[in-house]
Amino acid sequence: QSALTQPASVSGSPGQSITISCTGTSSDVGGYNYVSWYQQYPGKAPKLIIYDVTSRPSGVSNRFSGSKSGNTASLTISGLQAEDEADYYCSSYTGSSTLVFGGGTKLTVL
Amino acid sequence: QVQLQESGPGLVKPSETLSLTCTVSGFSISIGHYWGWIRQSPGKGLEWIGNIYNSGSTYYNPSLKSRVTISVDTSKNQFSLKLSSVTAADTAVYYCARDKGGSGWTFDYWGQGTLVTVSS
Numbered sequence: 135q136s137a138l139t140q141p142a143s144v145s146g147s148p149g150q151s152i153t154i155s156c157t158g159t160s161s162d163v164g165g166y167n168y169v170s171w172y173q174q175y176p177g178k179a180p181k182l183i184i185y186d187v188t189s190r191p192s193g194v195s196n197r198f199s200g201s202k203s204g205n206t207a208s209l210t211i212s213g214l215q216a217e218d219e220a221d222y223y224c225s226s227y228t229g230s231s232t233l234v235f236g237g238g239t240k241l242t243v244l
Numbered sequence: 245q246v247q248l249q250e251s252g253p254g255l256v257k258p259s260e261t262l263s264l265t266c267t268v269s270g271f272s273i274s275i276g277h278y279w280g281w282i283r284q285s286p287g288k289g290l291e292w293i294g295n296i297y298n299s300g301s302t303y304y305n306p307s308l309k310s311r312v313t314i315s316v317d318t319s320k321n322q323f324s325l326k327l328s329s330v331t332a333a334d335t336a337v338y339y340c341a342r343d344k345g346g347s348g349w350t351f352d353y354w355g356q357g358t359l360v361t362v363s364s
Contacts, residue, residue, distance in 0.1 A: 135306060137289065168348025172290075179339055179354040180290065191352060223290050227348035231303050233280075233292040 138236035156224030164205035168227035266340030
């Protein structure tokens with residue numbers, strides 16, 4: 135299975151909105167509504183911020199939202215804050231009952 | 245509060261077997277949920293290794309399946325990872341995590357991670 139495709143980096147200014155894409159195939163992203171997003175700070179474990187494409191775990195800011203169209207899922211962060219600067223990873227369940235991650239995107243808040 | 249803690253050798257020689265244990269507290273593995281292992285090579289992205297249920301049912305990453313064994317010990321509230329014939333490419337931070345349940349694989353609780361270096 136191949137890793138999902140994410141942009142290596144994105145950036146935005148405080149208060150702006152940014153979107154990170156996650157492209158897969160009909161066997162993973164396009165075939166199931168089981169896309170998750172994780173936020174990871176340097177040296178820390180990933181934190182779940184979006185699951186099942188659009189759902190947010192309790193305690194996660196509503197500035198984070200997810201969507202999907204075809205084989206591409208997206209994470210949108212609105213009202214960008216300095217604390218959002220981190221690495222973001224998508225993942226998707228696959229038709230082989232396995233899991234595949236994206237390569238990760240480094241978000242820089244300018 | 246669910247907590248997970250990885251433990252095991254931080255240095256493994258090439259061709260040997262990497263062995264790690266994840267100890268779970270604040271939640272009984274016997275109740276349910278799948279439990280997984282994920283790794284992250286230095287400066288790289290996340291890679292799913294595999295998941296296990298309390299019954300012992302397992303799912304593995306096809307690229308690692310021939311070398312991976314995940315097992316569970318409900319009496320100790322632990323699950324373990326064995327990765328055989330390791331090379332330098334297996335050097336990574338290894339995380340254990342809990343699948344949140346429902347459908348798909350989604351990890352809601354993670355251990356802090358443990359760095360395993362493969363070197364002679």
